[in-house]
Amino acid sequence: MISAKIFIDGLNNLQQFPFQINTKVRGFKQSKLHKKDGLCDEDISKIVDYCSLLESTIQNLRLKSILSLLIFQGLRQVEITRLNVMDINLKDKVAYIIGKGQDDKELIHLHPSTIKVLKEYLHTNRIREGALFRSGSNFSSGSRLTTKSIREIINKVLNELNIDGGTHGFRHFFITKLIKSYKGELLTVSKYSRHRSIQMLEVYNDEIIREQDLPRFYDVFSDITL
Numbered sequence: 001m002i003s004a005k006i007f008i009d010g011l012n013n014l015q016q017f018p019f020q021i022n023t024k025v026r027g028f029k030q031s032k033l034h035k036k037d038g039l040c041d042e043d044i045s046k047i048v049d050y051c052s053l054l055e056s057t058i059q060n061l062r063l064k065s066i067l068s069l070l071i072f073q074g075l076r077q078v079e080i081t082r083l084n085v086m087d088i089n090l091k092d093k094v095a096y097i098i099g100k101g102q103d104d105k106e107l108i109h110l111h112p113s114t115i116k117v118l119k120e121y122l123h124t125n126r127i128r129e130g131a132l133f134r135s136g137s138n139f140s141s142g143s144r145l146t147t148k149s150i151r152e153i154i155n156k157v158l159n160e161l162n163i164d165g166g167t168h169g170f171r172h173f174f175i176t177k178l179i180k181s182y183k184g185e186l187l188t189v190s191k192y193s194r195h196r197s198i199q200m201l202e203v204y205n206d207e208i209i210r211e212q213d214l215p216r217f218y219d220v221f222s223d224i225t226l
Helices: 002-013 041-052 058-071 077-081 112-125 147-160 168-181 186-193 199-220
Strands: 094-098 105-109
Touching: 041 058, 041 147, 041 168, 058 077, 058 112, 058 147, 058 168, 077 147, 168 186, 168 199, 186 199
Parallel strands: none
Antiparallel strands: 094 105
């Protein structure tokens, strides 16, 4: 819409039209509310139970490692794909990631559950350098996983467990869980979610407050029946 408007403005300036044809054209107004809910505690419980039954194969350990980075660290898909083995420091319990729109690596603290899974994954794979997560397919074996590959891996599990959601739903869960636990301390939450501003976190917080207030809203009209 913006590109088309600029193009037409240029043609208007060149007097290519007999009159201004875009004077009443308005841009779109988008709601800041999330269009799709993230995963809930019940969904995560299903995933945890599913993982507890998996054998310790290379593929399954890779899956559990990716899930740990989604659930306990709230990493974005692209941040996971960019990880190298040398970015993981299990001794100091930290990792270095390249965040969204960033060029330099930033430090994050790893949750004990993440450390446990990654330690087993790295020990089993015996990889010392290069991409942390690699493809095992016949066509691209050994190459770095892409965001598309991660979505396919995660969506396969979600579909099998009949969970309505996607990969980004894990980040929604991660942030929502933190905001509830920290009782709306958005500045503290932003240190873990790595949002550059708290504006987006305010959207999460508003949704949580609205959800928690629903019982009172329902009760207002409890004496009315149709």
